[in-house]
Amino acid sequence: MADRSAETALPAPPKGDDPAQRAAWLRIVVEHHRRRYYEQDDPEIGDEQYDALFQELERLEAEHPELDLPDSPTKRVGGATLDKLVKVRHEQPMLSLANAHQPDEMQAWVDRMRSHLAREGIEDPAFRFVTEPKVDGLAMSLRYEDGLLVRAATRGDGEVGEDVTHNVRTIPSVPLAVDGAPAVLEVRGEIYMALHDFERLNERRAQAGLSTFMNPRNSAAGTIRQLDPKLAKTRPLSFWAYGVGVVADAPAEEAAAAGAGADASRGTSIGVAHALGVDGHHATLGWLRERGFPVNEDVRVLDDIEAVVARCGEWEQRRDRLSFEIDGVVIKVDDYELQRRLGSVGRDPRWAIAWKFPPRTAVTTLRDVVWSVGKFGDLHPYAVLEPVIVSGVTVSQATLHNEEDLERKDVRPGDRVIVLRAGDVIPQVISPAPHEAERDDRAAPPRPPATCPACGTPTEKPEDSVFTRCPNRGGCPGQQYQLLKHYVSRGAMDIDGLGEKQVHQLLEKGLVRNAADLYDLAVEQLVELEGYAEISASRVVDAIAASKQQPFGRVLFAIGLEEVGQVTGRNLAARFRTIDALRAATPEELAATPGVGEKMAEIIAGRLADPPVVELVDRLRAAGVQMEQEGAPPGEGLLDGLTVVLTGTLPTLTREQATERLTAAGARVTSSVSKKTSAVVAGESAGSKLEKAERLGVPVLDEPGLERLLADGPAVLVPDEQPPEDGDEDAPEEG
Template identity: 65%
Template sequence: MSSAAARDPAARAAELRRELDHHGYRYYVLDDPEVGDDVYDALLDELRALEREHPELVTPDSPTQRVGGAPVSNLEKVRHLQPMLSLANARSEEELVAWVQRMRAHLAREGIEDPRFDYVVEPKVDGLAISLLYRDGVLVRGSTRGDGQIGEDVTHNLRTIPSIPLRVDDAPPLLEVRGEIYMSLADFEALNERRAEQGLSTFMNPRNSAAGTIRQLDPRLAAERPLSMWCYQVGVTDGLAFSSHWESLEWLRARRFRVNPDIRRLGSEQAVLRRCHEWQDRRGALPFEIDGVVVKVDDVELQRRLGSVGRDPRWAIAWKFPPTTAVTRLIDVMWNVGKFGTLHPFAQLEPVHVGGVTVKLATLHNEEDLARKDVRPGDDVIVLRAGDVIPQVISPAPHVAERRDRAPVPRPPARCPICDTPTVKGEGVFTKCPNMACPGRRWQLLQSFVSRGAMDVDGIGEKQVSQLMEAGLVKVPGDFYRLDAEQLQRLDRYGEVSARKAVEAIAASKERPFGRVLFALGIEGVGAVTGRNLAQRFRTIDALLEATAAQIADTPGIGPVVGQLIHDQLQDEHMRRVIADLRAEGVRMEEEGPPPGDGPLNGRTVVLTGTLPNLTREQATARILAAGGRVTSSVSRRTDFVVAGDSPGTKLEKAERLGVRVLDEEGLEAALRGELAEPGDGAAGGGGAAGGSGA
């Protein structure tokens, strides 16, 4: 230890922390180091030795505290102080211009005519959104975005990332900073090489690698992986205010947060469009992956007046890049079995790198689409990741048509590829496996049964369903309710805690609403909305099983063809055994609460489309049902009115074409109060069309 440290250890420790913070900032944030690694390491070693001799000098923001903490037992849920909103998308110049027009229309209704917009344009880094919370300048919590309201506490891992400040000088008592955790392409490749040399599995892409690392329980694993963070927003603060978003970014830069140097403030839509195209053109040359550009209104007061719609702020939008494509060889056309027995083609490909992942399999949708595209084994084909997510074959490569030695046109197999049952061709476009006990069909039904839209069993996903089937533990839906934690623990993916929680989640699913149960049964023609409407009309499973095809067809949104299809399936002995088994296990088989009464919407049929400003789809549906109305998923001449929010899609167009009345949220509220003015009576009632808002 130096003589200076011996004389005043506290002063020397503070000096070392300042020096290390400075050199870390130069290296990890500015990428402009002033000293070599040997000098930095010597300073860090001196501070460690000093803190070992004087433990009372250790502070939470010390550089020595980034790595070495004990593993956590689980990731705690935390509620964000302010929701972390998502972003609406624009994929063309017209959509971006339409976004600007919607903002102007909204502000005009607020009394702000012809506002001037300055914009901040930022790269949309393909990583993991993170919230950092500082109290009195010290990092106290870091959490994932989660569902926007509730995320997971990952502070132990975020502390290991050198570019994240542990202390912020001149900070308010409360400060939230938001940003994106990512891994550079060079670091990702180096990490995968090291893992391959060690015989470990490699990661699919940098985003998955970053997300998986941040959710590790042991911070030492996170410290071994090269993560970084771009900061893009100041969230909740106490005693700190900005007049513009640009000003907040400058404030972050001045306090050593890592803010992308290529962010620009621009004064016109034309300049924004040029900048978006520039980012799109240079996407492949960047050292990290981006999947678009974020455009924000700069003025904070205008942001406040614009507000948000659903989970999207009106004052920001993501310019999404076109989906990535590549050309590769189609090795073969294979077939999957869907949950209703339909055969779906998919492509086995020579591995190709598309949009950051290696693609070996891709969808071909259905046999009609396969015939239309005319792709055959041996062809070079164009592969696309739709929305940068789902790989699909879109067409043969241009030169393929000139070949004369192409393979025969692929046809659906004469026998089921899973159970070898002879296939049948129905009246529709699909070839089917008629075997209700087909393992492929049964797997699709079982994983759909526990999925989020159906029984929503947390801890049981596609891979777990496969394991349970292979172990002979689950053959029909009722088997889920006969599982115990001991059986699950014998499977690879379960420990004591996860097995117990899965069994608890299975038990809790018995109380799902009757409409969800009907959807989960896997009845062809019964989706989430139809299941709810059937439950609302027939009230009990016995009444539904006794109903005629005509009675089922008279349910809103069904009709005679689908009504007959549903009726026939409900008469099938296999389906009746499944229902009886679930009832015996205690699954809800009747609608809860009283039937709809003579409310303001009694007998009215309503369709919801788009995003409403203040109500979620579920909340609006519940209130319509409580008022005696019916909610269906499709617009017809029998629809009384359509409630349309932002981004309403084709349902609004169909309503206008059929002359169906269109309401905005204000009009819906009036209808729920029984105050909706009838067309042409001149009374007030908030029944305007949502299309007038520029949505």
């Protein structure tokens, strides 16, 4: 098998019509582009090109069964639906972890290990600790034989799990083959769903009229236990590797036939060390990373427990900024010999512990269910709660998502309910508290109102929607408020001085009806309102005027087109360049934009033709708002061909502003660092991306360096040649 971890040029397509040569080439190319997309976040080709290559390989393998290899990328599609999941007994138990919540509990853990090792004859051991995030997902065992994935099993009760190979094969970040592996290799890790993938999945399910999932962990667990792999493939699962279980030079049945001594180290830390050529856990993670397994980049090796406790505190502070859910930090003794000596007590290894974060749930009383109107007329239920503290914040309101989710959860006024708060996300009601559903005196289930709570218009429920809607587009004050609040928000037009309170005030006084009216406001009108003086009113009017310079892509996001977020807005602006070209585009042309599917294209086209939107866009253009894409067309920009990663907080530019300026100059902005990254722009608290860039030799710029790059182009990334210093061995000799 080829080394899949190497950064090598792709081979040229084979000449002639030999299907075996063509299939072999396609397997290399498809796997290469899969890794570029899923592992490096740095794709080289578009989705349509990738799909065409993949489908050609599928066709060849179907026409020539002898070419259908077990590690082919097409095996990720999944096979037939299963009747049931088969039980699997783990050759080496998947143990649980003891917990700690306080520094003194961590010190007690270390003291227990020292005491145990002293009885083993090891005095004053020099511990090295490995810290890694405790991802809130589903523990998984991946078994490879002769380098090929043969089985994936859930943890189950630690002794017996379930065979879910058919679904795990569909996860792009799970390698189907491993180069340089022993005859038997068990990789352990966590199947999870990233937060942005979870949100998009719930949005798609809501649009399709399906119930939404409660949280990412439940989504991952429910998906991985599906009987139909084609369903699992439609759900965006990911994988982190966190260790190795069984390793051996021969499968279990061969080892048994040869005698116990032939495989005595099977499933032990000594066996891992011998088989992989490593001496500890951290080196094992490096071995896995080199062979294509996703391993968290923020794993650290620390020498004392005080540093470990501080690191756990850092993870807790970062918890809300991560792209995946964690509920703690796992700490392991690095040295395999010490692990072996420490062993286990009951079902817990002595050499590992989990620092658990405070819970993010609480129980309180649901006072009422009320309904708010969204930007597009959809009615959203939310809970009015008896105030309760969750994760240090007092919560009195929480989302209930949509009416079908509300019906599924079956929460009613008067119930005791469980409330979850995760990071900066709006708190949500998860379910009734235990035994609430058994009460005889519960209130009737809440139902959406027959008339809009904002304008009184009779509501309607479209067949393909999970939302009851107010059809009064353009005239409903609830929709006007939500659209205008969105337009002025930081991620959209970023009009400083206009928040929820001010938007409500402007609408209530009749000074504005939609976003275009903002550009007619005068200082004299604002000073008549409560909270405004002449200086503050002038600042708001100036901020409104400044918003006319916001890029076209941001304008498309701000005006409130269904299905158009920040990224889609930028992509549409880059592809069509002007509002007139965008309006004239057919749904088929819209669907050719990256990130826009056929159904989304139909919705966008319909919204652009909606009379209130037509009027709004025309008035905004007349007011001087940007309706054309600035910068050079694709392929003609100063930074065309460059790939840039942004990390940390810049002194004066937001992430969105920096992205817009780079993309306007022709650069691609991605989220992960690889050898192909042209530059990393690093601000304060840059973290692991900066460290990886330095390790790979990728040029690193601060904000002034970014400004030079935008002004002078790629030459900024070429280091200046320094004259040799006195005494330099490479300096030319005199004379």
